[in-house]
Amino acid sequence: MSASKPIAGGLPLEGLRVLEIGHYIAAPFATRVLADLGAEVIKVEPPVSGDPVRQWGLARDGHAYWWSVHGRNKKCVTLNLKSKEGRALLEELVARSDALVENLRPGQLRRLGFDDDRLLELRPNMVICHVSGYGLTGPLADRACFGAIGEALGGLRYLSNHTPGTTDLPPVRVGVSIGDSIAGLYAVIAVLAGLWSRAPHGRVADVALTEAVLSIMEGVLPEYGGTGTVREPSGGRISTAAPxxxxxTADGGxxxxxxxxxxxxxxxxxxxxxxxxxxxxxxxxxxxxxxxxxxxxxxxxxxxxxxxxxxxxxxxxxxxxxxxxVYTAADIAEDLQFNTRKMVQWVDDPRLGKVLHPGSVPMFGASSRQVRWAGPDVGEHNREVYCDLLGLDEDHLNRLSSNGVV
Amino acid sequence: MSASKPIAGGLPLEGLRVLEIGHYIAAPFATRVLADLGAEVIKVEPPVSGDPVRQWGLARDGHAYWWSVHGRNKKCVTLNLKSKEGRALLEELVARSDALVENLRPGQLRRLGFDDDRLLELRPNMVICHVSGYGLTGPLADRACFGAIGEALGGLRYLSNHTPGTTDLPPVRVGVSIGDSIAGLYAVIAVLAGLWSRAPHGRVADVALTEAVLSIMEGVLPEYGGTGTVREPSGGRISTAAPxxxxxTADGGxxxxxxxxxxxxxxxxxxxxxxxxxxxxxxxxxxxxxxxxxxxxxxxxxxxxxxxxxxxxxxxxxxxxxxxxVYTAADIAEDLQFNTRKMVQWVDDPRLGKVLHPGSVPMFGASSRQVRWAGPDVGEHNREVYCDLLGLDEDHLNRLSSNGVV
Missing domain, CATH: 3.30.1540.10 (formyl-coa transferase, domain 3)
Structure with a gap:
């Protein structure tokens, strides 16, 4: 069920096709933002199981509520990249895409036969955005990483704590994998900047989780370099402005x-x-x-x-x-401003019924907030993409499916 | 001192001119990212005092270290928008810019005579990005806001806390104004998506701090909508995966x-x-x-x-x-991976000597990390912009300066 309702006035990225070879949070969050803005996102997943994030968090009948948002507005296809036929199909998809966003472990795409040169041969002028933990170069390039490590190395986790001496409790996580989300936003920026670029080096981008976090740390680094002062956590306060x-509150908020x-x-x-x-x-x-x-x-x-x-x-x-x-989820859901602006809205999801979604950001007129469809099933768009876009006939697709290629 | 060193291979946004009418964090952070990627950013500030953020945090001789980063790679001009001549100059700047990013209080630009229609008349097809606390529409549109309120209403602050019952201490701030940075990243996305757009409504964007935060809250909202479960903070843990x-550590880290x-x-x-x-x-x-x-x-x-x-x-x-x-500023400064990738680098600043800067994100080849110049003085680029770009003669500029217009 992915019948797209036309958006009055259109969406800014209509006509842009983006291929996602991603999993978990950072790359799929980037393509959610691109899809929300109207891009045609084709998400490639392993057959049957799909992206593990589909099962994360609270679920009903095996369908996670988060996935309804995380996968929304995307076309989901399956593809076994370990098979030769699978890789041949990936070549076809690359040849028809304006941009690629991937967050496989660094070097994995290259080992599958898709280094940047090959990708650019298949699709000249494609924008390629690699998202990784530590970046694609340097001594730690090959090490696995994830959002929490990005927060820890980028300097955010250390500061998410009370004033030294106040408590023995550890610094806190902010409740979401914010290192991934920030890296995901930079990946969107990379894709869009690359599309605009006329510079020879302007089309292959390297986004590291650790670096995405460090980039938002304001004066923390320059103040240390200039004065030797290590910024210490200040709890809920701003240390230079009180109160x-x-x-x-009396009711526990x-x-x-x-x-x-x-x-x-x-x-x-x-x-x-x-x-x-x-x-x-x-x-x-x-x-x-x-x-x-x-x-x-x-x-x-x-x-x-x-x-x-x-x-x-x-x-x-x-x-x-x-x-x-300080809002909880319940406060957000009932907030008048959020509801008036459709930043909180109920979306039809064939798996879960009505699901409460956040609207898309940035807003380009109120109609841009309309969600076209909720996070699809694994392989839901195989027919549409492989038959309608690539021109395979149905028998061929059925054979690929029986053989575990899709 | 803003002599730009050429970047080998070029930067993706070279050739793009962006006007910033901003202050504090969100809009100026957006234009920092755009300038890092090669855009020509012209930042408009009130004469003499400039953006208050120039004085925020640790400083030497009145020059804040943070400003060296926050203002880098931008051209800084002064302009008194309350004067008629100032507004006439703004018209000239608008006519020559591809995009505008602003975070004045909602409606202030309109009251100065620059509503969207007027801006688009001065520069057809300009991309306009408004950054505000609550967004430009809805019952709270006119209310002032700032980053911490965005965090509180978007749901991030509530979760930046220990498990309920563990402590009476309040939830923590993550040490930086993260609501502003996230909104700033969305403003960059808005500008670049708008430039790509062919949709009639694709060129005027509305980015709200509260909504930028809510957009990254993963399963928090859909899980509440579907099950009534209010996500509670879990301290440094992920509640579903242990340890x-x-x-x-023994040394206090x-x-x-x-x-x-x-x-x-x-x-x-x-x-x-x-x-x-x-x-x-x-x-x-x-x-x-x-x-x-x-x-x-x-x-x-x-x-x-x-x-x-x-x-x-x-x-x-x-x-x-x-x-x-869990890295402190000192750990970041000496990290081998960050240093190898020029994510940590010393930059010449005529006001402060060498200043320790984070590199730009995303990276488009190692040379893209080269900082062209540190955050300039108030009005440092007045001559370059008003004389060289707009064609005013020096006498005219001097007169405007004496009259408090620039």
């Missing part, structure tokens, strides 16, 4: 408050019915508040603990203090 | 260990000189290990606490167990 943190200018802090003190705090020498200006941040946060928490999250949220919003509840 | 966590298959766990037990643990019914398979994860992690931590981080790292690597030290 900025998440505070506990959190509310984020960023009232770190003197004017905003004065308003916050009024909302807390503690106007005298604004004139207390301990808290009078930002340097003072940063020095006495433990005591300051205790004062604020004593107030927030007496109110539930929604009440705090509205009091703070009325006073125009930058703030928000 | 996977960061463990403390952390080492990340992901030995969550039965085979890897058996090897880990040998490396720990506790082979009997692999056959203990408490830990025999992944479901058992997940049930008894507290006890299991205590066993592993008792071992890691007796060794320093580098020793653990080499023992685990020899055994081929997916693992890594």
């Amino acid at each position: 900025t943190n998440a505070f506990p 959190w509310v984020l408050i960023a009232a770190n200018s003197d004017a905003l802090f004065r308003i916050l003190c009024k909302v807390m019915e503690r106007p005298e705090l604004a004139d207390d020498p301990q808290y009078r200006d930002n340097p003072a508040r940063c020095r006495n941040v433990d005591a300051l946060e205790a004062e604020i928490a004593a107030w927030t603990r007496r109110h539930d999250a929604k009440s705090l949220e509205s009091r703070l919003a009325e006073a125009d203090i930058p703030s928000s509840r | 996977t966590n960061a463990f403390p 952390w080492v990340l260990i992901a030995a969550n298959s039965d085979a890897l766990f058996r090897i880990l037990c040998k490396v720990m000189e506790r082979p009997e643990l692999a056959d203990d019914p408490q830990y025999r398979d992944n479901p058992a290990r997940c049930r008894n994860v507290d006890a299991l992690e205590a066993e592993i931590a008792a071992w890691t606490r007796r060794h320093d981080a580098k020793s653990l790292e080499s023992r685990l690597a020899e055994a081929d167990i997916p693992s890594s030290r």
Whole structure:
């Protein structure tokens, strides 16, 4: 079931064909973004089992909810790359694709007979994006990696922790494989920059998980190089601006408050019915508040603990203090702004019924948020791609299927 | 000092001109990525003060180290958009740019006389990317926002925490304004997708911080929609695979260990000189290990606490167990892989001397990592842009400068 509904006004990447030879998160996330923007993505998977991520997380009857989103808007074909016939079919697919995104273990595609030169021979001017843990060159190129290692080496995991001395607990994961997602976004950028490029070296890109993470670390590296200062974690705070943190609420939630200018802090003190705090020498200006941040946060928490999250949220919003509840999945699902903009929407999935999807980002007019189809079954588009696109007849396809080639 | 060294082989976005009317992190991070890839980025700032981010973080003589990276490879011009002459110059800049990235408060550009229609009149087929907190439509469109609020509403902050009941400490910030960086990457995608687009609605993009964060939340939303399950934080763990966590080392660091298959766990037990643990019914398979994860992690931590981080790292690597030290800035700076690939490099900065920069991502051949120039001074490129590009004579520019227009 992949009948595509036409999108009013069209999508920016309509007409672009992208081949994905990927698994798990980074490359498939990249092609999800490309597919959301209208590209025709053909995802190549091993016959029968498919991408292991299809089974990850909560599922019903063996169908993971996440896959409904992760595989959406893509065409899924099976192909056994260990068979000669499988590789011949891959050559045909390459010849008809504008770009390739892959995250096999480094060198695996080359060992299958598809190095960059061969790919560019099959499809001159193709854009090729390799996604790997450590990058394709250097002493660690061949080592296996995954998102959490990218976070650890890129510097993000170390900082996702409380102030040194506060707790013996380890630094936290942010709940998702963010190293993979960031690398995936860079892979999208690589494909689109490559398509625009007129430079001789502008069409083969190398995206490393570790490097994708490091690239977003702001002043962490240059400040160390210039001053020898190792940035330390600061918990929920921003160490140079107080108060900025998440505070506990009476109903067990959190509310984020960023009232770190003197004017905003004065308003916050009024909302807390503690106007005298604004004139207390301990808290009078930002340097003072940063020095006495433990005591300051205790004062604020004593107030927030007496109110539930929604009440705090509205009091703070009325006073125009930058703030928000810290949303759970339930809060996201019912948020008016997300729902109004179709950033939260129910999508028909023939396997799971209605599934709650996030909309596509970036938005190009409201109609661009329409999901065309949910994550397909393994090999669901074999007929469409192998017969309609490559011109195989049905008997041929059936024979390839019986022989385990597709 | 912005003499550009030619890059061997060229950069993919050479020939693309992008105008930035931005400040703080999201839009300027987007244009950093575009400039790293070879685009000619013209950043418009208020005269004299410039972008406040120029002063953020550790600095020497008023020059922040972060700015050296955040502003690199861009041309910085000043322009007072409140003056009529300033707006006339902006019209000229728009007419000569392929794309515009802006993150003024929603509607501010329109109130200055530059709504999308006017921009497209000045430069037909321009790609316009608006970056905002909540997006340009919906009931909250006008509300100010910033990265931390994007994290809170997108669902990331709630999960950046320990397992419920473990601690009263608040969820953590990941140490950087990750909501801004993710939105910035989507803004790059918006610009490049828009340039490729032939669709009528394919050239004006709306990127919201809150939505950029939500888009990477994997199964969190669909699992809630399908089962009513609210995803809870799991600290450093992955709740469905054990052991996977960061463990403390004798020298006060952390080492990340992901030995969550039965085979890897058996090897880990040998490396720990506790082979009997692999056959203990408490830990025999992944479901058992997940049930008894507290006890299991205590066993592993008792071992890691007796060794320093580098020793653990080499023992685990020899055994081929997916693992890594959790890097600080100092570890990143000396890492061989990063240095080999020029992902860590010293860049000449006329204000700060040599500054340690991360390389550009994605990599298009090693030469693409060469930084052309460090973050410029306020208005450093006024003459180049206003005289050489727009054709103003020097007297005219001097007069504009005296009048506070530039």
